[in-house]
Amino acid sequence: MKSPPLPFSPPAGGPLLLWRVLPPLLLLALVLIGWQVAVWLFRVPPYLLPGPLAVGQGAWQRSAMLLQATTLTGVGAVCGFLASLVLGVLIALLFAQSSVIRGSCYPYAIFLQTVPIVAIAPLVVNWLGSGLHSVVVISCIISLFPVITNVTTGLISVDRGLLDLFRLYRASRWQVLCKLQIPNAVPYLVTGAKTSSGLAVVGAIVGEFFVGYGTRNHGLGYVILYSGPQLKTDQLFAATIASAVLGIVMFSAASLIGRTLLARWHQVPLD
């Protein structure tokens, strides 16, 4: 059976899970201990490099603020991610219609990927003003490209034999699209969504560098941007870690949903 190539991860299970989780945790513990010891030994001032204990303490003290910021950024990133999925799939459906459309539009899709998002963000703010919607737009722009390319590839790279089968029964273009091309593109959509999920968080944080939600509500981007100049380095670290965790959560969610979506036919259940 031919199926599109996908990074194939073995199913999670008891000893295997332990084997996968334990080594990175051990490495993390080693790095944290080394970091703490170095900070003590060389008496590094906390505004330059706080030790992990100080970062933890600072995070604990400002946990309410950090949680609120993470939630705000999370909402922006999730909305941007979902928007990029919808928009990306629609654009890919258009691209899949003809090589002429692909040829003429693709350079501009690449433009999306290569133009620095930091350069576009102020423009978006000028056009749309501040607020969540601008953050969502910026997050969507940066996470759009992987969805477009992956889904387009999935739609146009159908197996020749399967296409013959559809032609044999005089299938209409619409039938080929719905019954062959779209199902074929699902694994590719999952791959694109995994890449996009991480990028959406980056987009939301970059958006928050330029866009406020008002005077009382701040996202992680704002916290990161203003902790540095205020020498609240522990807070800077805590916010950075929070944004990384947010990205990991979104990636894991996308992977999990993707795996369930493909489970039926892409992986053989072990029994």
Next chain:
Amino acid sequence: MPDRDQTLPGGAEVQLQAMRVGLRFGQQPPVLEEVDFALRAGEFASLVGPSGCGKTSILRMIAGLASPTSGTLQVTGRPRTAFVFQEPNLLPWRSVVENIRLPLELLGVPRGEQPAIIERSLSLIGLRPADHQKYPRMLSGGMRMRVSLARALATAPEILLLDEPFAALDDMLRQQLNEELLRIWQQQGWSALFVTHNVSEAVFLSRRVLIMRAHPGQIAEEVEVPFPYPRSPDLRGDAHFAELCSYVSQRLRALAS
């Protein structure tokens, strides 16, 4: 229904006739040139020949997946053709039942009539009910090929085109599927054109074996197979059967040199 078991196909009506059919792509040397043959209604015929002689191209032209660049391919009436490809070509995201449903959907068979048709073709090819909801990945190569055959039969074809369907299977399984194919053919009476590399398979199944030569592809010789249907598996041990197989092999070798 005429008695198809004992008579040779001389009197039966012609279902399909190729007249000086040629196929070439651009300025390349022709794949097929001056191909002439006829397939009679209800006949089982095989095409054997070296790789690249255009056997598959002939099937594709009959199925409407390609058009001859010269000559004509005459089909009596507008018979429904089904194609069993070399690969099972099952949709990996559809279960066995849903795969067999596909051509019915594409041909616009009313939804209410589909389950009975699917049930019938599944029972023909002998797939256990436990396997009906499985996905292609969970099936063995032989099972996948059976499903592919069931899908072709579900459309009630008048002409069945088979392109080396059992080439990837081991010899035991191939022989077993050959016998089942003949049994279904005798029940249903479609005309079959069977492409294969395997001479013994061709002789066992067919009433006529069409031997091809390559560069350009042409029908070089027709060999009548006189054994009456139904044919038992014991036929393979018959001296006349072996003689005929060795004759066809010898002709193939002579044409290749």
